[in-house]
Amino acid sequence: MKETQIMILSGQDIQSRLGKDIVIDPFDPSRLSPNSYNLTLHDELLVYEEVVLDSASPNRYRRLTIPEEGLTLQPGTLYLGRTTEHTETHGLVPIIQGRSSVGRLGLFLNPGGSLGHAGYRGTWTLELHCVQPVRIYPHIQICQITYWEISGDSPEEASEKYQNSNDIQPSLMHRELGFDDRDTQLELGFDEAIRSTS
Numbered sequence: 001m002k003e004t005q006i007m008i009l010s011g012q013d014i015q016s017r018l019g020k021d022i023v024i025d026p027f028d029p030s031r032l033s034p035n036s037y038n039l040t041l042h043d044e045l046l047v048y049e050e051v052v053l054d055s056a057s058p059n060r061y062r063r064l065t066i067p068e069e070g071l072t073l074q075p076g077t078l079y080l081g082r083t084t085e086h087t088e089t090h091g092l093v094p095i096i097q098g099r100s101s102v103g104r105l106g107l108f109l110n111p112g113g114s115l116g117h118a119g120y121r122g123t124w125t126l127e128l129h130c131v132q133p134v135r136i137y138p139h140i141q142i143c144q145i146t147y148w149e150i151s152g153d154s155p156e157e158a159s160e161k162y163q164n165s166n167d168i169q170p171s172l173m174h175r176e177l178g179f180d181d182r183d184t185q186l187e188l189g190f191d192e193a194i195r196s197t198s
């Protein structure tokens, strides 16, 4: 039987493929690790307003800004954030995971890591929760992206819901259950209302 090897890209390989099959924008070479690249936290967060989240309809949320002097996250709340960086990947599978230095503060994101599609283009949504109050700051290096070679044919198929995200993207699972764009518009309208009064 033929052995299949799944390979992870080294930091050097990531850098040498920039502008070809990998885009990381902005890019800072000091954030490269031996086999990953550290992505940073944008200064906005979303917090759901609902006591019970419904997977079959859009959930209202409000937007927070993380000030330069920091923001203390509280246990029991899900915070949605995003990477500052826009990434684009072709012919490789990108995966993001929380950094160990962040996990050691009891701050966890995207449990188990988040698998991207080969062909994913956009910023990444970060699902943050903490086990005790923890202070965070804008643009801290929060997670790492790794790139994996694919075994076998894998036509690039963009995510119908999340491709080209350039803002924090709450769950769009309701779309799978038959809700149309009208429901999403209501959600966006609520977000704008919150922003204009805060």
Ligand SMILES: Nc1ccn([C@H]2C[C@H](O)[C@@H](COP(=O)(O)OP(=O)(O)OP(=O)(O)O)O2)c(=O)n1
Binding pocket: 110, 114, 115, 116, 117, 118, 120, 123, 124, 125, 126, 127, 158, 159, 160, 161, 162, 163, 165
């Ligand atoms: N925390 C995450 C996880 C993924 N993604 C991006 C990269 C992926 O290529 C895309 C779709 O992710 P999933 O396949 O995990 O999402 P779903 O399965 O929910 O959606 P779809 O059915 O569109 O694939 O979203 C993201 O921005 N933030």
